[in-house]
Amino acid sequence: MADIPGYTYGTAEVARSPVSLEDLEKLKQTIQFSEEDHEYLRMVGEALSDQTDALFEHWMSLFGPIFMSYFAGPDGTPDERYLGAAHPRFVQWIFDTCNRTYDQDWLNYQHEIGLRHHRTKKNQTDNVDSVPIVHFRYLWAVVYPMSAIRPFLARKDHSDEEVDKMHQAWTKALMLSVILWSHPYVKDGDW
């Protein structure tokens, strides 16, 4: 993990999240995210471990043009260096979501991910000249297609009920994450 350029999870480079662990706990309760979901997320991580290329291709088949538009360079076409640099962090994010403890480091890094999509820090990590922001509406619009991964979860040796719970845990974790990523987009005091 330490070998991924720009992946600063748990380091002193990551600022403290403006969200408290108490706020995180209340959010988890409202989303119905429990300790059991962490168990099922670990199973999601195992199930996806040898399928990340296929999963990424599937997602691109659903929302590739929008996704790629946010990697556009000055000539309007995707900046291949930017795409290549961001991709391993994207894959790592899947496994962090499945395997990390949702503690202060996790909370801080969710805020960092939000800043890197927002105009506050977009393009800085990879020092690229691209569009200034991933718009809020598309940050959220991809959540549904990114949550609908049941077929990928069902390819392993789990019961239907287990696959349902894995799918639910993944969906809740996505919702929780993107609520945190949204913080830089929201007007002061309204989050």
Add this chain to the structure above:
Amino acid sequence: MADIPGYTYGTAEVARSPVSLEDLEKLKQTIQFSEEDHEYLRMVGEALSDQTDALFEHWMSLFGPIFMSYFAGPDGTPDERYLGAAHPRFVQWIFDTCNRTYDQDWLNYQHEIGLRHHRTKKNQTDNVDSVPIVHFRYLWAVVYPMSAIRPFLARKDHSDEEVDKMHQAWTKALMLSVILWSHPYVKDGDW
């Protein structure tokens, strides 16, 4: 419908949404929301038509305290008049989501719903003295529990596959709606 106080859908009292129909169409595509989903939403509306009290009670069992906190009056307890006035609009929203055409009037009313949750217009419709805003994070945190209504959809005479598609259509419609409701919360140019 015309008898619900404060329900102004399709009237001249509702301002034009800042979101264009073209932007709506792109969002629907990204969320994978299609014409077929409207057919399944109509089935959702039929399935829920005699269950709205039970569904509301179920939702309150999941996130009642947070929900009620946004109806608090000056003494910190829920304002019963406010709750009573908002409830029929809440129920009507379920059926609008299921049965309305997602046209300019629908788009305008989603923005109006956003304004009424945001500090821009909260409390004005019912002329109440309550907390100034429904925070962004809880507007979104209730989306997961509000989407997880498969047991309610499965109580009617539909196949498992139909119930799945009804559930998916409802989930997509919720995501689409709350992206639109979020507009007043997001910094200028970032939505």
